[in-house]
Amino acid sequence: MPATPLGTLQPRSQVIDRAWRALGPGLEPLSGPGGAPLTRAVKLLVLPLVLRPVLRPELAGDLLTDEAADLAAGLLRGDGPRLAAAAGWFTLLKRVRRALRVVGGNPQDLYFQRCYELAAEHGAPRPPDAEEVARKVVLELAARDGGRTVEALKAHLRDPATERSVAQALSRAWGARPVPAAPGAVPEADALSLADTVLDGCAPADRGASGKRGAPGGAFPADGHVPRYREQECGTDLRDPGDTAESALAALVGGGHGTRLGSALWAAGPASAWGPEGVPPHLGLSADPPPPRPGVGSTASTATLPAPLDRTLYERVFTVLRAPGHHDLPPVPELVAAETARSCSPLGLSDESLRVALLVGGRLAAGLDPLGTAPGPTRAHRAIDRRWRRESSVARARRMTVSPFDAPSAHGTGGGAPGAGPPDGGAPGTGPAPTQPPAPTGPPASGEDLLTDLGRSLRTPWIAYTRRLWARLHGRDAHAAGIDGTAELWSLLDGVSYSVLMDHRARVRAALRTLTDTTSGSAA
Structure with missing residues (x-):
């Protein structure tokens, strides 16, 4: 581990794992077969309710100093009795759930945080009152779904x-559905020009905007508001890129460019104007364009x-x-x-602002270059590339590109967007560019194969990023929540990038664990 003025850095996941196991018996309902905390227990209980990194920034990173690791272990140790009580409530709620024949939803997602609240209010469950409390909670959460299961x-x-x-x-x-009479370039040149203007104005300024290591979107306020940076602060001219970006976004929405893009994809036109050579018009959103009915x-x-x-x-x-x-x-x-x-709507979305968000996000994904060193074409590209290039896993993938069995593709920026596993449950590698070899159809045979696949995914910009972006836009569409302005758009685009990065990091760790287990087994 690298050294810091405060000592060595320790993976937060390992710190949590050691502290959790040290708590002793009583946590089995919240733990896996090996005694480690369940992934959802970490995500829903340990991080937001025990460690609370929002209030303790020193615990927010994936690597902790010795001092921060001691703090995290102490917080878990102090909360051990409450976690054990929450585990007892979870067991009781599941039993009552079965008795009431409630089947909707995942019990861990539904009950983990509520069990923690019950533990804080009542302590460990004690009969006979606990049964009635559990029954009310199960019925309340079931009624909340209202049959939406x-x-x-x-x-x-x-x-x-x-x-x-x-x-x-x-x-x-x-x-x-609106299908054009003849195929054309997808998307149009004027739409891409407007998208570039949006990407250049909605992202933070290049100077001093990288923020804390690993923080999504750089140094942004906690409320998600993105400040506007005047061009004069970057040493150029006096125009406000934020105002220009707002006008460009309004022009994209008003001109129906999202609808025009989606309609053009139905025409199965062979031309693509996304930028880098080989990027398919459909950006991997369909395996067999045109998209089927x-x-x-x-x-x-x-x-x-x-x-x-x-x-x-x-x-x-x-x-x-x-x-x-x-x-x-x-x-x-x-x-x-x-x-x-x-x-049956263009791009599978009914709101025009969301279709435009997919167009702008596709332009962003097509130009990302985490394996390169050259600056990206817009502020948005540069901001996201900076975050990716700081990743040790990306540095390793860059070294792997010189290997003869995984030579990089030679197109455009040479770039790839962040690659990850299926961002919304889709199969990885579906819809690759025609010039690229097909993605593996089965699980990699070894940790080295996993790392090779991860390195390859960093050079396919349109797969992981646009799929996750579409999934989030689809969710907003279902909730009738359009995009209102460039600040909200950038929050969405940057959040997708950070989410894909976290998935990529997790896959790298899994590959390294596989390598370690294989090496240990061979040595034995």
Whole structure:
């Protein structure tokens, strides 16, 4: 580990793991078979409720100093009794859930944080009052869903009459979609010029905007507001890039450029104007362009979801019902009707500001270059590239590109956007550029193969980034939440980049663990 003035740096995950195991028995419901905390226990309990890195910035990074590691271990040790009580409540809530035959939602997502609240209020569950408290909690959370569950979706579409009606509605909506008479460049040159203006004005200024290491979006206020930086502060002219970006974004939305892009993809035009050579017009959002007409469908799995524009109606509704905040959605019949129209809309989105966000995000993804050293074309590219190039995993991938078995592709900026596993459950590698070799169809055979695949993914800018971006835009569309201004757009684009980076980092760690286990096994 690298040394700091305060000593060595320790992975936060290891610090949490050691401190968790030291708490002793009683945490089994929140732990995996080996005794380590469940991933959701860390995400929903340890980080937000025990360590609270928002209030303790020294605990926010993936690497902790010795002093910060001692603080984290002490916080977990002090909260041990409450965590054990929360584990007891979780066991009780699951038992009551089964007795009440409640099946909607993931129990860990639904109950972990509520169990912590119950532990803080009541301590460990004690009969007979605990049974009644648990029953009220289970029924309250079940009523909160209001039938907005995957099980309700299955029941709704299982009815033959309903399925026929939905299939007919899909057919009508698909026949009414706007398809241009002739294919053309996708997207248009003027749309890309406006997108570049947006990307240059919505991101932080190059000088002093990189922020703290690993922090999303640089040094931004906690409320997510993005300050405007005048060009004179960067030593250029007196124009305010924020105002110019707002005007460009308004022009994109007002001109219907998102709709025009989505409609052009249906025309299956071979031309692409995204920038780097080999970037497909559909940016990997469809495996077999033009995107096919969506079917009704009857099953879905997060592990086997196809590319976004290739999904059935069932798969599209399935993803929004599995996302946080689904209890705010309309009832399932209304949701299915809305999704029927949305699935046949340009880019699979009904709001024009969200279509434009996908256009701008695609332009961003096509120009990212985490493996390179040259500055990107816009502030947004440079801000995200800086964060990626600081990653040790990216540096290793850059070294791996000289290997004869994984030579880099030679196109455009030479770049690739952050690569990661399926950002929204889709299969990795679906929809690669025609000039690139097909992605592996099976799991890598070793840690070295995993690292090689990760290095390759850093050179495919349109896959991981645009899929995750589409998934978030789809969720906003389902909640009728458009994009209001460049500050909100940048928060979204930068957040997607940071999320993909975290996934990439996790995959690198998994690959290194595989390498370590293989080496240890060989030595034994």
